[in-house]
Amino acid sequence: MGIMPFIPKILDPVPGGKTIVNMVDYVVNWARANSLWPLTYGTSCCAIEMMSSSMARYDIARFGSEVFRDSPRQADLFIIAGTITKRMAPAVQMLWEQIPGPKYSIAMGACTISGGPFRYDNYAVVRGAEQVIPVDVFIPGCPPRPEALFHGLLKLREKIMKESSRNPWKEGALSESEERNRYKEAAAAWAELEKIKDEEMAIAREQFKSNPPENYVPYKAIRVQKETFPDIPLKENLQVGKSTESLFEIAKKYSPEIQIHTENNEILHLSVSKEQYFSLVESLKKDSEMNLDYLIDVTAVDYENHFELVAQLMSITLGHKVFIHVDLLKENVPEETKDNALLASVSSLVPLYPAAEFKEREVFEMFGIHFESHPDLRHLFLDEDFKGFPLRKDFKHPHIIPKPV
Amino acid sequence: MSTNVLLPGFREAPLDEDFEEFYINMGPQHPSTHGALRLVLRLDGEKIIEVVPHLGYIHRGMEKQAEKLNYIQYIMMSDRQDYLTAIQNNLGVCLALEKGTKIGVPERAEYIRVILAELSRIASHLVFYACFGGDLGGQTVLLYGFKEREMIHDIFEEVTGSRLTTNFFRPGGSNKDIPDTFVPRVKALLKHLESALSDYDRLLTKNIAAMDRSVGVGVLSKEDAIAYGCSGPVLRASGVSYDVRKNDPYSIYASLDFKVPVFYNGDCYDRYLIRFEEMYESIKIIKQCIDKIPSGPYRSKEKPIFKLPNGSFYAATETAKGLYGTYVVSTGGNSPYRIHTRSPSFGNLAALNTMAKGQRLSDLVTILATIDPVIPEIDR
Ligand code: SF4
Numbered sequence: 001m002g003i004m005p006f007i008p009k010i011l012d013p014v015p016g017g018k019t020i021v022n023m024v025d026y027v028v029n030w031a032r033a034n035s036l037w038p039l040t041y042g043t044s045c046c047a048i049e050m051m052s053s054s055m056a057r058y059d060i061a062r063f064g065s066e067v068f069r070d071s072p073r074q075a076d077l078f079i080i081a082g083t084i085t086k087r088m089a090p091a092v093q094m095l096w097e098q099i100p101g102p103k104y105s106i107a108m109g110a111c112t113i114s115g116g117p118f119r120y121d122n123y124a125v126v127r128g129a130e131q132v133i134p135v136d137v138f139i140p141g142c143p144p145r146p147e148a149l150f151h152g153l154l155k156l157r158e159k160i161m162k163e164s165s166r167n168p169w170k171e172g173a174l175s176e177s178e179e180r181n182r183y184k185e186a187a188a189a190w191a192e193l194e195k196i197k198d199e200e201m202a203i204a205r206e207q208f209k210s211n212p213p214e215n216y217v218p219y220k221a222i223r224v225q226k227e228t229f230p231d232i233p234l235k236e237n238l239q240v241g242k243s244t245e246s247l248f249e250i251a252k253k254y255s256p257e258i259q260i261h262t263e264n265n266e267i268l269h270l271s272v273s274k275e276q277y278f279s280l281v282e283s284l285k286k287d288s289e290m291n292l293d294y295l296i297d298v299t300a301v302d303y304e305n306h307f308e309l310v311a312q313l314m315s316i317t318l319g320h321k322v323f324i325h326v327d328l329l330k331e332n333v334p335e336e337t338k339d340n341a342l343l344a345s346v347s348s349l350v351p352l353y354p355a356a357e358f359k360e361r362e363v364f365e366m367f368g369i370h371f372e373s374h375p376d377l378r379h380l381f382l383d384e385d386f387k388g389f390p391l392r393k394d395f396k397h398p399h400i401i402p403k404p405v
Numbered sequence: 406m407s408t409n410v411l412l413p414g415f416r417e418a419p420l421d422e423d424f425e426e427f428y429i430n431m432g433p434q435h436p437s438t439h440g441a442l443r444l445v446l447r448l449d450g451e452k453i454i455e456v457v458p459h460l461g462y463i464h465r466g467m468e469k470q471a472e473k474l475n476y477i478q479y480i481m482m483s484d485r486q487d488y489l490t491a492i493q494n495n496l497g498v499c500l501a502l503e504k505g506t507k508i509g510v511p512e513r514a515e516y517i518r519v520i521l522a523e524l525s526r527i528a529s530h531l532v533f534y535a536c537f538g539g540d541l542g543g544q545t546v547l548l549y550g551f552k553e554r555e556m557i558h559d560i561f562e563e564v565t566g567s568r569l570t571t572n573f574f575r576p577g578g579s580n581k582d583i584p585d586t587f588v589p590r591v592k593a594l595l596k597h598l599e600s601a602l603s604d605y606d607r608l609l610t611k612n613i614a615a616m617d618r619s620v621g622v623g624v625l626s627k628e629d630a631i632a633y634g635c636s637g638p639v640l641r642a643s644g645v646s647y648d649v650r651k652n653d654p655y656s657i658y659a660s661l662d663f664k665v666p667v668f669y670n671g672d673c674y675d676r677y678l679i680r681f682e683e684m685y686e687s688i689k690i691i692k693q694c695i696d697k698i699p700s701g702p703y704r705s706k707e708k709p710i711f712k713l714p715n716g717s718f719y720a721a722t723e724t725a726k727g728l729y730g731t732y733v734v735s736t737g738g739n740s741p742y743r744i745h746t747r748s749p750s751f752g753n754l755a756a757l758n759t760m761a762k763g764q765r766l767s768d769l770v771t772i773l774a775t776i777d778p779v780i781p782e783i784d785r
Contacts, residue, residue, distance in 0.1 A: 041434050043441040043463045044781040045488040045569060048532075052558075055535075055551035070436045083781075088441060088462045091433050117481065121473040124466035143569055232509030232577070232705040240653050262716055269717075295634050296721075297747040301734050310732070312719070312747070316631055316645060319652050323719070355634030358460075358755050366468075376414060381461030381784055390469050391743070403473065 025164045032076075033157040034064045036104065039075035041095065043082030046109035046143040050081040053146035060146075063153050072098040077156075078133070079149075083111040083118060084126045086399070087383055096133040102169035104160070106152050107135045110142040117142065120403035123390055134172030236265075241320025242289070244268040250290050251322075254283040261325045268322045277326045278347040281311065284322065285352055291315045292322055295353040298360055300367045302392045305330055307344050307369055328369065339388050339396070341368065348374040366391040414457035415447055425450055429766075433462040439536065439773065440780040444757075451765045456758045464784040468745060475740045476502055476711050477575065483731075484570040486746060487782040489529040492561070493522050493724040495574040500655055500720035501731040502576040505713040509705055514578035515657045516698045520591065521564065521573070522656075522722075523687040527598065528557040529725035530680045533777045537677060538609055540774040541618055546609055553601050556594055560587070576711065578704025591695055595688055602684060610681070619673035623760040623772035626671060633759065634752035637727025639776060642679045643671035649723035663690050673768075676775035683725075712739045726750050726777060746785060750778040 042050055054060040054068060069075040072095045084092055096105070107129040110116030115127035129135055136159060139152040163169055247268045251258055255276050261269035272280050284290045296312035309326040328344035348371035349356040360371045361380040368389040371377060379386060388395055412428060432443035441462035447455040467486070471479050483494035496518055503510065510518075531554045538546020558568045564583055565573040573580050609615050625635070630643035640647060648665040650658040666682035668675035713735035721730045727749030734743040753776045760772050 039434075040436045045485055047440060048488055048569060052551060052555065055555075056548050057552065057555040082440075083463060083465055085461075085463055085465060087464065088433060091462070095434055117485065118465050118467075118470065121470050122466050123469065124464050145568065229577075229702050229704050229706045230511065232511055234503055234507045234509045267719060293631055296728070296730060297732070297745070299732060299745045301743045310717075312730070312732070316647050321719075353634070354632050355752060355755055358751065375416065378413060379461075381464035383461075390466060395469070 029161050029163055032102065032163075033160040035067075036063075036065045036077040036153070036156070037067045037069050037075050038065055038077040038079050039072050039095065039099065040068045040070050041078065041081065043084070043088060044111075046081040046111070049143040049146055050079055050108065050149065053149050058146040058150070060150070060153075063150060065153060072096075073100065075099055076103050078103065078105040079108055080105060080112045080129045080133075080135070081108045083116070084129055084132060085124050086126055087124070087381075089126050089132045092129075092132050101171065102163075104136045104156055105129075105133060106137045106139065106149075106156060108139050108141075108144055108149060108152070110140060113138050113140060120401060123395075123397040123399050136172065240266075241315060241318040244320075247290065247320060247322060250287060251280070251284060254287075255280050261323070266321075268320070269325060270322060271325050271327070274326055274328055274346055277309075277311075277324070278349070278352075281313070281324065281349060282352055284313070290322075291318055293317070295349065295355045295359075296321070298349065298356055298363060300363050300369060300391075302367060304393075307367055309346060309363070309369065311349060339394075342370045343368055345370040345372060347372045350374055365389070368392065412445060412447075412457070414445070414459075415455050417447070417455050426454070431769075432459075439778055441784075442773075442778065442780050444769075446766070446769070448766060451767075453761050453764055453766060453769060456761045456769070458754060458757060460780075461784055463781045465781070467785045468743070471741055471744045473740065476713065479741065479744060480574070481570070481572045483746070484572050485781065486748060486785060487724060487726060487729075487750070487779045488569050489532055489779060490525050490724045490726065491569060492525045492565070492571045492573055493722060494729060495571060496522055496656075497720060497722040497724070497729045497731050499574045499576050500722060501718050501733050502711075502713065504720055505716070505718040505733060505735060506576060506708075506711070508577040510578055510656075511702045511705055512699045513701045514703050514705075516694050517579055517583055517703065518574065518656055519658065519661070520691050520694050520698075521561070523690050524557050524560065524591070526687045526725045527684050528554045530684050531557075533680055533725075533774075534605060534609070534677075536777075537771075537774045538615070540770050541615055543609070543612075543615070546605075549605060549608065553598060556597070560590055560594065563587070563590070575704060575707075577707065578702070582703040583698075588695060588698065591691065595691060595695075598684075598688060602681070602688075606681065610678070615677075616674065618768070618771055619677060619775070621670075622673045622768045623764060623775065624670065624672045625756055625760050629756060629759050630671065633756035635727070635756050636749045636752055637723065637725070638676055638679045638683065639753045639756070640727065641666065642668045642675040644669040649721050649728055653721060655720070655722060657694075661690055661693055673771050673775045680777075710739055712737065713741070721747075724749060726779065726782070727753060746782075748782040748785065750776070750780075751783045754778050754783060 052058060054066060060066050076099065078096060078099060107113060112129035115125050118125040119127055126132060137152045137156045139148050141148050244265055248260065251270060259271045261271040284292050292313040292315050294314045294316040296314050298311050301308045307328040309328055311324045314321045326346060328346055330343040333341045346369060348360055358380060360374055361377060363369055364371060364377055365379045365382050366389060388397060426449050429446045429448055431446060433441045443459040443462060445457045445459060446453055467482050471482060480495055480498050483498045484491040486494055531550045535547045535550025561571060562568050564587060565571040625643050627644045630640050630645060644667060646665055646667045651665050663686045666679050668679050715735060715737050717734045719730060719732045721728055729749055730747030732745045733741050736742045757776065761769050
């Protein structure tokens with residue numbers, strides 16, 4: 001076919017006549033647009049769809065982007081697949097800076113547009129990739145299908161093909177404010193148009209009513225049969241391991257004051273004081289009939305005046321579960337320091353269950369409960385300098401925007 | 406780096422002066438950390454002395470946000486924890502909510518639940534198979550594993566409307582009924598899967614390169630597996646037979662005939678084999694169910710406003726990764742006072758240091774692949 005059909009596209013009139021430079025531009029752009037090498041980067045759900053798009057069924061190689069590079073220095077396309085958290089944002093920025101220009105980025109998924117499902121009431125998620133790095137193409141979806149990713153890729157190609165020596169590639173700007181004022185203007189203009197349309201529609205409706213056309217039959221809604229569902233009681237689960245009564249009898253041997261926290265015939269919920277917590281768990285673990293050798297989880301709940309620590313234990317050989325609830329009264333501290341102060345303290349289960357190490361670290365950072373003799377009590381999910389304890393009920397964070405109702 | 410300075414989290418005593426000891430950072434952007442995991446390694450030459458995971462790069466504050474959502478909206482959050490087995494997470498949350506409200510489930514819904522959950526287990530294990538092969542350097546395996554997974558996702562798309570984030574089950578049944586094409590499609594898939602799996606078996610299981618890199622690597626003893634709270638295939642590859650479907654059955658698993666595969670070496674190769682066996686068992690379960698789906702309602706009576714009574718409720722399910730527990734605390738409102746997920750990958754990752762100690766750096770990639778962690782599920 002030759003190059004002839006493309007000539008009019010390549011040669012656009014410029015002052016001083018048509019030049020060969022445009023031709024070079026075209027070739028350069030063509031080369032750039034058809035072999036975009038993406039960086040292997042994905043944080044969450046969207047990354048799996050990005051992976052699918054490079055596998056057998058969808059085959060991103062058709063678009064020249066199958067060469068996923070593990071090093072940013074060899075890539076020129078950054079597909080931001082997945083949520084960007086505040087902890088991840090510096091890494092994203094660093095990766096972008098390490099990619100040599102000309103470089104392009106595609107923001108894949110609702111999370112990278114606006115924070116997606118995590119936009120409101122959330123302290124950890126960056127609301128949109130554009131606040132961290134410049135973005136060329138946004139792809140909506142949660143997650144977008146692989147086809148949508150390809151559509152984005154094609155759009156990016158179009159954009160690249162428009163570059164020229166007079167309109168060279170340059171790094172885009174970040175969104176100016178966190179709440180994206182520039183979209184508000186567009187939204188206001190849109191609302192204005194909508195209002196005009198509504199008014200016009202109202203007039204038209206009035207006219208229609210006062211002067212209906214002949215043989216007009218008013219529309220009658222058909223009532224869709226509402227599905228009815230039966231009321232079914234819950235099937236009780238099969239009892240596993242020992243019955244809760246006999247378990248309670250065993251537990252009573254070790255500390256007579258313990259009480260049942262909640263009546264339940266599947267799981268034994270025990271209520272125990274802070275002082276007896278460790279020794280009770282220790283003796284229940286050693287007891288051959290109880291044999292609580294597996295720690296499912298340690299978690300906590302924040303109430304007004306106390307925390308409730310819940311240690312979920314199980315016997316992996318016998319199958320029964322015992323949940324131990326400990327009420328930890330909040331210490332009195334001055335009101336100003338309350339938000340950043342550890343308010344309670346309890347002994348750690350790490351000497352009995354190594355599994356408790358990470359889980360207690362989570363409780364520590366989320367609630368501000370101190371664990372005595374924990375070997376490594378640092379923040380786990382949050383930054384070291386994070387202020388406050390997110391899962392407390394009175395937690396406030398400047399990043400949170402409440403969901404409008 | 407001076408041998409006497411320990412970075413945060415490291416505990417092993419410093420080695421003698423004449424050892425070449427140094428630290429390496431791996432992640433959060435690294436092709437074999439399966440997402441946003443960051444590891445700091447302390448090495449003596451090629452040998453790993455200690456591994457410290459740094460988590461939280463995809464911590465999205467789900468549990469805090471859930472306090473502002475209502476219960477039905479929270480089901481959507483569970484999709485985004487372990488997106489490879491989203492439908493099983495939906496099931497886990499719904500079981501906990503059903504315990505609270507005492508809503509029962511009609512027979513048809515139970516069958517739908519079990520079939521979809523097992524399909525999702527196969528899909529997740531296929532991703533494991535693909536990534537395991539890919540991490541060992543076999544690009545072909547990576548491509549194959551995703552092929553059959555796409556077929557399963559086609560079915561999911563038809564049934565739930567979404568490929569990945571299904572958001573399908575509700576307390577008392579499911580969101581919609583299954584379409585008429587479901588049964589023939591699943592049957593056709595099963596037929597195809599069996600031959601495909603035996604091909605994959607031939608491709609990797611006895612492959613000398615794969616065996617060299619996984620047999621005897623990353624051994625986790627039975628005691629350690631229990632102590633670190635491992636679950637799922639990682640636990641069962643170390644010789645502990647615990648599967649929530651068998652040992653604490655929910656839904657209709659008690660009435661189904663299936664085996665829980667157990668292996669005893671606890672190395673990477675066993676963790677690979679066990680997932681293969683589980684795929685065959687899942688096929689067996691689906692086969693038992695697919696012809697017996699009863700007609701009738703697919704969910705029980707809906708409440709106009711879904712509320713949980715005062716108290717705390719717990720339900721466990723066995724997802725492809727292991728024991729997935731949901732602990733809900735309610736004070737009577739229509740959103741949870743506190744909801745907490747016990748994610749299986751979290752427990753499994755805790756044993757990483759034990760498995761990797763003394764192995765070589767390249768083995769860490771294999772070990773990580775066989776733990777098969779999903780980081781958003783750990784960080785939540
Ligand atoms: S957009 Fe949806 S699917 Fe993608 S990362 Fe965000 S939550 Fe996950």
